[in-house]
Amino acid sequence: MAAQIAPILDDLEQASALEHLQTVIERLRDSFAVDHLVYHWVNSSGEQYGCGTYDPVWVQRYIDQGYLRIDPVISGCFQRFHPVDWKRLDWSSKAARAFLQDALGHGVGNQGFSIPIRGPNGQFALFTVNHSCDDATWEAFTERHRKDLILVAHYFNQKALEFEPGRTPEPAQALSPRELEAMTLLAVGYNRAQAAQSLDISEHTLRVYIESARFKLGALNTTHAVARALSRGIIVV
Amino acid sequence: MAAQIAPILDDLEQASALEHLQTVIERLRDSFAVDHLVYHWVNSSGEQYGCGTYDPVWVQRYIDQGYLRIDPVISGCFQRFHPVDWKRLDWSSKAARAFLQDALGHGVGNQGFSIPIRGPNGQFALFTVNHSCDDATWEAFTERHRKDLILVAHYFNQKALEFEPGRTPEPAQALSPRELEAMTLLAVGYNRAQAAQSLDISEHTLRVYIESARFKLGALNTTHAVARALSRGIIVV
DNA sequence: TTTCAACTCCCCCGATCCGGTGAGGGGTGC
DNA sequence: GCACCCCTCACCGGATCGGGGGAGTTGAAA
Incomplete structure (x- = not known):
């Protein structure tokens, strides 16, 4: 053996x-x-x-x-x-x-x-x-x-x-640091107002990051974006 | 050597x-x-x-x-x-x-x-x-x-x-099958209406599951609940 | 040099979600 | 028999999110 x-x-x-x-x-x-x-x-x-x-x-x-x-x-x-x-x-x-x-x-x-x-x-x-x-x-x-x-x-x-086909086309669209921070804060339960305050930026600016991240992740909504970011391992909660 | x-x-x-x-x-x-x-x-x-x-x-x-x-x-x-x-x-x-x-x-x-x-x-x-x-x-x-x-x-x-401290201390209250389905659908980008239709139940019922899951996971909102479910590995997207 | 991506800010409004309160039937376990 | 949990359904008001505009700075890459 x-x-x-x-x-x-x-x-x-x-x-x-x-x-x-x-x-x-x-x-x-x-x-x-x-x-x-x-x-x-x-x-x-x-x-x-x-x-x-x-x-x-x-x-x-x-x-x-x-x-x-x-x-x-x-x-x-x-x-x-x-x-x-x-x-x-x-x-x-x-x-x-x-x-x-x-x-x-x-x-x-x-x-x-x-x-x-x-x-x-x-x-x-x-x-x-x-x-x-x-x-x-x-x-x-x-x-x-x-x-x-x-x-x-x-x-x-x-x-x-x-x-595996279709690997490494997606991750090309890496999230920017701010986008990662935004996703992370949302993933730990903050709403937009809280996350914006936490990052010391306006809520609107935060929205820009979220929308940008949503687009890059090919997500349909914020929850989806956070889920994808998590399952791709690019953020951790 | x-x-x-x-x-x-x-x-x-x-x-x-x-x-x-x-x-x-x-x-x-x-x-x-x-x-x-x-x-x-x-x-x-x-x-x-x-x-x-x-x-x-x-x-x-x-x-x-x-x-x-x-x-x-x-x-x-x-x-x-x-x-x-x-x-x-x-x-x-x-x-x-x-x-x-x-x-x-x-x-x-x-x-x-x-x-x-x-x-x-x-x-x-x-x-x-x-x-x-x-x-x-x-x-x-x-x-x-x-x-x-x-x-x-x-x-x-x-x-x-x-x-590593703070690993696997979570008692992890188990979610019911319906709650898991609800979380999973939300995690793949469905909104409540779509998820409800997908499960063939009313949107109100779906909301009950989401709220229940939110409570069990100790989550502050839906996104948080999905994030926790994902990072605890109880749903897979 | 110019382009481009990232970061920052503002308004508006309709769609969606949240929280509270309610009710009823089915199954499991003590 | 009586909890207790799971599944199902309903209404409403206020909070939040999403999409549509537009605009300025910085810094790094081409």
Whole structure:
């Protein structure tokens, strides 16, 4: 089980098309000798892209049922930085347990280990290794391959970002410092009058920034603009 | 130069106080045999925290001069996912070249390699290795230690996040499904009328959800509520 | 030098949102 | 049985936002 991932990573780095990723992930699964390996990109618009070894029926069902919104792996990893064992997530809600049952019924193993990965503009992805075994075996596995998995996740996301079309046209429209300040103040609950006072400018000037930011962000209204700024990671609350 | 970083990483994982990070980073620098190693957390509100081996005079100057805003390493890495060699950044602006001259004059080496790292809530940090040598030597070094550096950056950020005060204290009262839907629709730019139509309910009902969500999230207004929902990761846009 | 982006200020008015107060039915849990 | 929460619907007045004008300075890039 001494997975030799270095050559696979090198191959991954050479990959020139999206389809190659599927091949690579299958080789990695064999190398790690686990049931499933999945790379799952959660687009900030709710779209999803992924490749992995789950049953396609399950993947489709996951999408159709909107499991993205209730999957504890997603919500749990989204608030964490470190890789997380599925056992440590919150499965207490009824919806979560039903989801888990459904997953197990579609060939998903009982053990999981997911690594959250983040890229520019609020990109968020998961690299998950999944298996069926007892807790002790699983802990030994994750402990042993933790570093390798982090690296694999990193390399995988790097490739996925390269292949993603329509990346880096948007961020060209960076917000100006004042616009960022305006967005930030709105995001923490200030209304226009308060934000203007806080920046020591007239309310009208503030409005100019907001409108400008709205335009640059392609937003339909202020709330939308703040939401986009947040999910692209250009402001933080 | 065969850096044995594994034991240092293990030590890092055991670190129980912020001060330990400074010790660890110095050991890592010696292990890699480079001039400088820096971990630099960049809060978008302008605050900074970091530890590393740069001359404290330079660190203070960096902050005082507001170099954060013009440093090509920051702006360049912020839009990238993969580690980046300083030579590949855009140094064309006058301000950037002046900054570089100032840096070199304060003991910063001519070669640099920075790894962007991102955490939850838009957290952004840099792990940088810096040295003085010729291009060929540097390329060989980065090529050789790329994987190790990625891992070190990852572990370092993990620790920094653990020590960061005010992380994950939120009890996070859960929103009801309808409230989540309402927040999500608002976050993608719908106004109340559109969102209500989209959910096939009256606008008044929608308002009840929004108000309820606002209350649960402790938000001052709708924009604030959406911002909180986003940054807590309970909705995804 | 000229252009251009960022920053600052002003008025008006219709559209939209907020806050308060109200009511009723359905489900879950003690 | 009785809370308690979730879902649904309604009216109104005042606050806020959004879009439409126009105008001046500064500083950096081309």
